[in-house]
Amino acid sequence: MVVASALCSEPYEQATSTNQIGFTVELLRLIGEKSGRGIQFTKAVNHKDAEQNITAGLPEDVAAKVAEGDAGLGASSITTADALEGVVFSDPYLHADFSVLTKMDTGYDDLASIQGDGIVVAVQGDPAIAAWVAENLPAAQVVTFDAGVDALMELNSERAQAAIVDEPRYLRYVQVKEPHLQAVETIASDKDYAFVVAAGNDELLATVNEALAALKADGSYDELCESWFGAAPERGTATRSAGEAVQDSTGA
DSSP states (O other): OEEEEOOEETTTEEEOSSOEESHHHHHHHHHHHHHTOOOEEEEOEEOOSTTOOOEEOOHHHHHHHHHTTSOSEEOSSOBTTSOOSSEEEOSOOEEOOEEEEEETTSSOOSGGGGSSTTOEEEEESOHHHHHHHHHHOTTOEEEEESSHHHHHHHHHTTSSSEEEEEHHHHHHHHHHTOTTEEEEEEEEOOOEEOOEEETTOHHHHHHHHHHHHHHHHTTHHHHHHHHHHSSOOOTTOOSEETTOOOOOTTOO
16 A cells, blocks of 8 residues: 655654654554555655745645545545545544643743743644634744644743644653653644545545554554553543633733
């Protein structure tokens, strides 16, 4: 099975000089084993900037390769909210709430501490995160990054006092790179990652969904989540809903 991916989204899908790594990459290999199919990756790129430079593929570029038959399946941090043509979504394989993060021992230990003027908040580029920040941290200076790991690095270097990223990204980052970050809030979201297959390819869609269900049933999925994130991210564990505003430190 040929899988199209931009392979540039840590910790989900990445390319090294010799291989592909990431949570989603390993999950796909398990799906391949369950379904009796080999997995081969093809990189999706984008040529659409003004100078025709080649950049990492967007979800629509991945979907185009799948819809046109250049790949059977697309896996590139695609969410079920993405508007994509010519493809259909698999069952979700990972849920992601948002984590509001600070660095330990810097005096920023709760939401109230980052609601004042002059606070720099590094965020992963996501419309839902942007809307939450605008409502709940209106005085913040927001710095947006395409890659969530870059927002985490901005916080870790203390160029920002807070960061907001997908919860799984945060969990992986503190597990392998920087244990001194802390979540002061977890914001509920509707963000679900899924694979895409070409519309009408019902056989492959069923194969992927059945293999994913089998991996969840036999415990392999939870084991993979634990190895990458420390636990399997779940709905219903957030400390605040995405639409819930918070009071500032004055109680207003």
